[in-house]
Amino acid sequence: MGYLINNIFRSSFDPLSVFFLAVIAVVSLPSAVYSVGYMKGRYSSGKITLGWALLILFAASMALVVTVKNAFSFIIVWELMSLVSYFLVIFDHEHERSIQAGTIYIVMTHIGTAFIITAILIIFGHAHSFDFAAMKNACLFMPSGTKNLVFVLFLAGFGTKAGIVPLHVWLPYAHPQAPSHISSIMSGVMIKTAIYALIRFAVMIVGVESTWWGEALLVVAAVSCLVGVIYALMEHDIKKLLAYHSVENIGIILLGVGASVLFIKLSMPLAAAFAMAAGLYHLINHAIFKALLFLCAGSVYSATGKRDMEKMGGLIKVMPWTAATFLVGSMAISALPPLNGFVSEWLTFQAFFMGVVSAPAGIKIFMGILAGVLALTSGLAAACFVKAFGITFLAMPRSQNAACAKESPFSMKLAMVFLAMLTVVFGLAAPLILKYLVRVSGSVLSVDTSAAGFTLNNLIIAPRGSGGIYLSPSLLALGLIVIIGMTVLAVYAVWGRRRLTTGKTWDCGYYPAICLDQGGIPPVSDRGRDKLDPRTEYTATAFSKPFRIAFDFFLLPYRKTEKIRESFYHVKSFKYELYTTPVFKEYIYQPLLRAVFKISDSLKRAQSGSIHLYIAYIFITMLALIIFMSRF
């Protein structure tokens, strides 16, 4: 046992590990508090115990993933993390969908692990040791072709866990299906461990070999951003929407990391450290606000029993706390000042700007376009969260469940408010955090960052030293508050108190149908209503229509209409359904799956079902081995 602890599970606490431990703690603790209220009444007491055990095991395995310093034990704890999360995904196993989601997840994650193990074994072949330090030394003498191969394997392997496009298919199924506090940990932290592993193995152990590594990372990241956010826009299941945003945000994080990898090879070490810090900053920010959003979504789910946004609405009046915290989370994820998402996206833009200013011409254009992609992404994300918040919480309730929803218990509110406050703190205290993160990224890239002043003082960020670009989120927030206060005061001083009349929303003079009935038109059950009702509200589907049309080359929308007739002339009701084609599923995974089934069908012949035959296989293999050994 002592041997095991000393040699296999020896932990390292270098700055990168400590940073990730902090990320894990920051999300896991509120989620645990939240689960007290969330699981109560929903599950039996035995299941709650099981939930706690799995939760603790999950957090512990993630902590081990980011601290072990031995590749062998890394694989063990990595698999442990995957397995525990699989069990958490199928926690509600009475739903058919959970099992299905779990299966997709476990298959994808194991494909990823296969890549990771292959890559680690290749390095082991050179290093003859699983120890990180020894592997690092061995990699100095590895041929560049092998390094490239190892990088691709790591990218595919960890990319599966991180959910980069096109390996993201499992994510929108698995994350929403888990209980909400687990979704928050999975989306907030688990996918980030893949980023950790990518930095640890590809950047720190193998070492960046050529510029195309960074370029590949950036392209993958940009595609993930766009695909994630476009799919999120089309999604009306609130938790699925959040899951797609995880794909998008992983893309943004990778934009920072990729830019850093590229800068390293362009011998711009300070820019590299800055870009890495930006990526890590977005990482912890995303952990915080995504966890917050998932917790809020869980709160909505337990209040209404639904996840479809089209069935909600008006919740801001019955669930004020959830609504307010969700609004904070939405603002953060839409990169609105002065919250944390804004700071990290601004930093990422500045990292690109450094590239645009001082990199070679080709890279300049590349970086500029990436900045455009990031801008488009954040614009679309803002649109998506206007939809998510507006349709879910504002206006009139769209269903009975939404109308009689109740605010969540104290423990859930506590967790949400805590995370919402962290969102604000991480925005306002940006210069301090940036200082710390630059140290972390300096240690990752072994760059001396003590000379680089990316901050002017504790209030102001200055990416280019004193070169003219500054940002101070705290002063910005102060400015906003002061201006709002001054406006309110000025308006009161000049025009006095606000005189308010409450009226109905304007309805184009759409009078009650009763008036029409008097004109001899027979009443139809749907008509006798009074003016505007929830059915006339703008829906999530309608909200996303412009985007659906603009991106139709990618989404390939199609519709199904069906008339339910009473007789030939009288159409009783009309069914209209709108779908978008899941491009990756349709054109990559389905053909792949079909091929696999075909191969396994032909392999089935070997599976006769006879035990003797199976033992005979073993027997023959053994004989063959013995004969082989005695020959050579």
Next chain:
Amino acid sequence: MEYLMLILSAPLVSGVIRKIKNDLRMRRGPGVFQPYYDLAKLFAKDEVVSENASWVFTITPFVVLASCVLALLFVPMPGAANPFVYIGDLLAIIFLLALGRFFLALAGLDTGSAFGGMGSSREMFISSLVEPVIFISIFAVCASPSFRFSSVVAGIALVLAVIAETSRIPVDNQETHLELTMIHEAMVLEYSGRSLALLELAAHIKQVVFFSILANCVFPVGILPVKILIIAAMIALVEVSVAKMRLFRAVDFLSFAIVLSVAALVISAVGL
């Protein structure tokens, strides 16, 4: 002080544009100070608020106004020493305006009116396509040390973006009140009285923000008021000479702007 002047003269710019448009169309139209009268009238009026609205609806005018004013403070002014540059830069302006837009779009949805929802949806749609244009053109401009050919191309791209952002023809039409064609107006449809006044003021300021970015960053010669007036005249000319596009033609319009901004970037990277 300069900034206070800018804020106070913001409605004037709108008035001037309106006046030029009317003159070009051979109409008489109101004087250039009409926007001030409108604001004064609105501020003095009572408000009607929908029964469905929540506190989001109430705070939105203030947030929108504050974000626009703060954004104006960040606009770099050549010559003048500006303490506000330490708080935020050009990119922060875009994020700030996004803050205002976010709340405005939420307020559009808040009343439960289909028009508001439609306006929010379209506004977010157009702005998300405009953002890349602004970012890429700013990068292209800042990447070149002085005023060059690439700055001109970036400037044209920015003009297209500004047209879309300030809800001008051919993307949006400030004068229409036909529900199906409105974008910005549809979002603020439910607002009245004082809140509406604040929002209108914010819209005027936002326009000045964009004009001064265009004036100071892209064409760094000449004095600001003159440049703003030239830009205003240019926008007015565009407005009277083209027809409003259908919403989905606006996609083509904006993708053209994106292509143009990328072209500016390429040109500046090549070194022209």
Next chain:
Amino acid sequence: MEIMQLLLTGILFMTFVLAISKRLGAMIGAFRAQSLFLFFTTLYLAMKGRDIEIYIVAFLLLSVKVIAIPRLLSRMVKRIKAEGAAGLFVNPTLSIFIAMFLTYLSYLFTRRIMPFADRAQGEAVIISLAVTLIGLFIMVSRMKAISQIVGLLVMENGLFLVASSVSGGMPFFVEIAIFFDIFVCVIILGMFVYKINKVFTHIDVNKMRELKG
């Protein structure tokens, strides 16, 4: 030295008997005899090495493999009325030839992998390897489920032999654990056999291929 050879020959002989025995009762008897020889071998090694641990292991072997497991197996046979033919795929004549061939193979193999071992050790390894292979062969060539259990136990005996003769036995705890393991394994397999018998009214594993999906 002579005694050791004698004992090893006994083990091999009993394995051959196992390979050709047709009836379940005979198989169990042969297995008991084989385990008894194994016990004497271990006892001999223990006396030579004067090691208390090996004594314990030897008596454990006696109690588990010579007494407990065969009794359990014959009880099982009686309970499910599976007396009679063990159901051979390969007739006894061919079986003995195969067994001999396997022994020859293990002889070749051993000479190949450990050419410098002393004669006594070499013989022990050859025989234990042959026992293991024949155990596997037994598992392949019989129909009734109980013979699969016996085959597994024969293989285990072979492994035990190689461990104790080459390196003076495995670590004590491992040895104990393996005995426990085997015992539990037999019990579990026995329960499976009961269950199979109950569900299918026979224990002919050959007929279980209908279960295939």
